[in-house]
Structure formats: C-alpha cells, structure tokens
Amino acid sequence: MTGVMQQPTATSQVSAEDFADILAATRxxxxxxVVPREQEILDTDAIPEDIRQTAKDMGLFGYAIPQEWGGLGLDLTQDAELAMELGYTSLALRSMFGTNNxxxxxxxxxxxxxxQKAAWLEKIASGEVVASFALTEPGAGSDPAGLRTKAVRDGDDWVISGEKRFITNAPLADLFVVFARTRPADENGTGIAVFLVPADSAGLTVGAKDRKMGQEGAWTADVHFDGVRVPNAALIGGSEDVGYKAAMMSLARGRVHIAALSVGTAQRALDESIAWAATATQGGNPIGEFQLVQAMLADQQTGVMAGRALVREAARAWVDNTDRRVAPSAAKLYCTEMVGxxxxxxxxxxxGSGYMRDVPVERIYxxxxxxxxxxxxxxxxxxIIGRNLYKQGTKNAQR
Structure with missing residues (x-):
C-alpha cells in the first residue's frame, strides 16, 4: 500500500506525472x-479510524484545496478522475472528506x-478540521432562494437563528459553512450571506444521526441555530450578498464531481456483473452465455463509457471556463440517472442473490x-439546462 502522497512540486497546477502518482495511490x-472492508463499514455504519487516518496521511482531506494552503491543489479535471476511483467503493469513504474538498x-x-483562509484552510486540508456545508433546510433544498435561516446584525456581531436539514458530516463537523438570509432580496442582491460557524458555538446543536436508505457510514443530521452569535469576521468575503453566488458556484462544481463519482460506482456495478455472469450457472452453463444477459452487460458498458466521456468534457469546460452552467448539470443529470x-x-x-444483504450490488443499488x-x-x-438553452436561443434570435 502506498503511504503518504508526496506534495506535488508544481506551484499552480499539479503536473501529469505527479497526478499519475496520486491517482495510482488512491486506486x-x-x-x-477499503473494498475488503466494505462489509465492516456497512455493519458498523462508520468508517474505521485507521482508514480515516490513512486518508488524512494521503492528503485526501485536501486534494482540491490549493497548495498554498496545504492541499494537493487538484483542478476539476483531476478531481473528476480521482472521484471515479473513489466511487468504486462505499460512498461513505468519499463523503468523509468530500465536504472539505x-x-x-x-x-x-x-x-x-x-x-479567513489563513485561519481555516490548512486545518481543513490536513483533516484536522471537518467542514460541513449547511445550506439545505425544510422547504429550501435545491433552490437556495427559499432560505429561511436568518442572520441579524447586533453591534459587531451577527446572530443566527434557523434550522438546517440533511447536513453531511454534521455529527463530526468542527466548522459549519452556514447560509442565512440577512434581508429580503432586493435590487442590491439576494440578501443571502454565508458565515463560518465553529461547531462548539453556543446555541448550535446537532440533531440525531439520520437513518437513511443507504450510504452507511456517511453521517447526516439536522443542525439547529438558536441565537448563535458570531463576529463580523465570520462573514465570508465580508459581504452580505456573497452567499447565493457562493452556493451556486460550489454546487455547480460539485455536480461534476458527483457525476464522476457515479461513473466510478457504475464501473464497480459493471465489474461485479461481469464476474457474476462468468461464474454463476443456470442449467449447468454460465449465465453469461445467455444473450439477454449479454445485452444487459452491453447496456451497462455503454452507460459507463458515455458517462465517463461526459464527465471529462464537463470538467474540461469548467477548467477552461467555457461552460460552468449547462455542462455540470448535464453531467450530473445523465451520470446519476445512468448509475441507477x-x-x-x-x-x-x-x-435473487442481488437482492440479498452482504452482496455488493445490493449495497450499490x-x-x-x-x-x-x-x-x-x-x-x-x-x-437549469433548459433555461440556459432557452436564454441562449433568445439571444441568438435577437442578433
């Protein structure tokens, strides 16, 4: 097993040679x-501490954090390749450090x-601090415009009140990146700000760990803010109107990552299917000899290959800044539907074996x-895709 990843020597971008080593070590x-211990993760609903520590030692808690702040500094094209490897096993592994990156x-x-960067980013990159993204609320999920958590100015402080739901890593978090409304939306902006709130802040409580359909070991929970007081220095960017843009940009980038993760999981499901078709028998013959089974394998393979190509194209468009709207959504839409x-x-x-617990494809499903x-x-x-295509069509028609 390869140990600690060497810090890449490039200052602005990780070289192809350095990244090949990172990717090989991750694979x-x-x-x-991790794969041999998937059942342990499932049974205990937790990532074993030694696996967590190895991930820290490898730099995985900060692979997408810039090198100047102690991270590996991967761009999104490299992030996507890494995510396709991470998706090959229990998704709780990636979730453990996914919000940090x-x-x-x-x-x-x-x-x-x-x-703010100096205070937190090195700790986030090392895994000393687990950062959690507190956006979703009851009644405000995919559309942040419905946000109801409030932040009220009180002298040199802000006082935050509200409830967040389904917050990844909340039971483990040391820092919450909290979105709150400071005023109704107006001509000056959305009125949505984002704050850095330490988990030990007075008035902040984390609810019971959610009981979910799957993804054992990836913990989510509600987070309650009852008059939580933070200094003005906790206001990210020093602006009350950064929040909406920050949420949209982070989510759009994250959609390419989730698409890549989906491709990795689809590849695992395909590999499990191929192995089963080659060894399981029906009437004394491997089931892989049956043409209808071969057709299912063909459909799986086609989906994986199409998804991988789409992810790589969307990641390239993000890095080139040629498409940061349609491509991330198209990649996430196709790849997450495809892996299902x-x-x-x-x-x-x-x-029938695929419906049994302790069989990898049942967990993946x-x-x-x-x-x-x-x-x-x-x-x-x-x-998002339709609206942006319509806007572009309208502009073209007016030329």
Missing part, C-alpha cells in the same frame, strides 16, 4: 484497503478573505439512489 488504497471548502477557497440504471441491471443479472437527489435533483438539473 490502490480504494481497492486493496467540495461544497464547503470551495466556498472558503473562492470567496473567503485572506484572514446500471445498478438495477446489476441486481437483475445477479437474480441503495447507495446510488441518493445521487439523483443531493446537490440539485434531476428535475433541477433539467430546469
């Missing part, structure tokens, strides 16, 4: 260390002040259902 970690960490990377179909076919190929819901449902993705 080895996932397949040789993704929707929570990226808010701080892209919108934080120098002082591939997982369903995997259960079908396994027959349950785990991937969530991918179509968080970071924007499939319906939201369709609205």
């Amino acid at each position: 080895e970690f996932v397949r040789e260390v 993704g929707i929570a960490g990226q808010v701080l990377v892209n919108f934080g002040t120098d002082e 179909k591939v997982a369903d076919l995997a259960v079908q190929i396994h027959g 349950r785990e991937v259902r969530l991918l179509r819901l968080y970071e924007g449902t499939s319906e939201i993705q369709r609205l």
